Amino acid sequence: MGILVAIEGLDGAGKRTIVGRIHDAATARGARTTTFTFPRYGESITADLASEALHGEHGDLPDSVYGMAVMFALDRAAAGPALQAACGDHDLVLCDRYVASNAAYSAARLGEPIGASPVVDWVTGLEFGRFRLPTPDHQLLLGVPPEVAMTRASGRAATDADRPVDHYERDADLQSAVYRAYSDLAATGWMSPWSHAADDAAVAAVIDLLR
Numbered sequence: 001m002g003i004l005v006a007i008e009g010l011d012g013a014g015k016r017t018i019v020g021r022i023h024d025a026a027t028a029r030g031a032r033t034t035t036f037t038f039p040r041y042g043e044s045i046t047a048d049l050a051s052e053a054l055h056g057e058h059g060d061l062p063d064s065v066y067g068m069a070v071m072f073a074l075d076r077a078a079a080g081p082a083l084q085a086a087c088g089d090h091d092l093v094l095c096d097r098y099v100a101s102n103a104a105y106s107a108a109r110l111g112e113p114i115g116a117s118p119v120v121d122w123v124t125g126l127e128f129g130r131f132r133l134p135t136p137d138h139q140l141l142l143g144v145p146p147e148v149a150m151t152r153a154s155g156r157a158a159t160d161a162d163r164p165v166d167h168y169e170r171d172a173d174l175q176s177a178v179y180r181a182y183s184d185l186a187a188t189g190w191m192s193p194w195s196h197a198a199d200d201a202a203v204a205a206v207i208d209l210l211r
């Protein structure tokens, strides 16, 4: 059975970039490695509806914290069997965003503190309980602060017409609150041990798990 490692962080933090580096480093060490990216845009109707909502469609759906979280959770639920299978025949399964994204963004949007957050308890029960998603063996919070992540996200939007900033990415207060929520999830070891690191240290934190 391989290990499931979730990579978490803000919009534009560089998760995709770091996941690629971890994937390459693990593969070079001979570890059978695969990556899932959530939301699964283009593969999952609920992921696409959530994205459209974050770009101004579907009426008041984006205003609903629980509604948005259900869309993201249903996307992961549909990938559950593939995730379980991947853990069976790989040494390392990487998730670029996983259930902690729903916990951090939902708690931040509602202003609920980690440790006493009804929405985090609800996400936990829905996704790990009802949907039986596998619990991560480790979670990495990519330690890139909001100011840096927002600059990267807007830089990417300026050069890639397919990636305009969305409702969450435009909101500096939300990004700061999400970073605090993630930091508290990591500090309290929510659902697994966590690392909180950036750049080479982030890659090393995951590769060290393979030793």
Ligand SMILES: Nc1ncnc2c1ncn2[C@@H]1O[C@H](COP(=O)(O)OP(=O)(O)OP(=O)(O)O)[C@@H](O)[C@H]1O
Residues within 6 Å of the ligand: 009, 010, 011, 012, 013, 014, 015, 016, 017, 018, 152, 153, 155, 156
């Ligand atoms: N270490 C880095 N230094 C500078 N720029 C970076 C770094 N890592 C990534 N970037 C750039 O920042 C932007 C966002 O990176 P990336 O797409 O990997 O982030 P992400 O966290 O996956 O974003 P999102 O969650 O919004 O999809 C990209 O333009 C990328 O080239």
Ligand SMILES: Cc1cn([C@H]2C[C@H](O)[C@@H](COP(=O)(O)O)O2)c(=O)[nH]c1=O
Residues within 6 Å of the ligand: 011, 038, 039, 054, 069, 072, 073, 097, 098, 099, 101, 102, 103, 105, 106, 168, 169
């Ligand atoms: C998977 C997931 C994502 N979100 C949030 C995080 C982002 O702001 C958007 C879209 O994700 P992307 O990585 O920028 O494409 O949705 C969330 O709140 N809950 C989730 O489970």
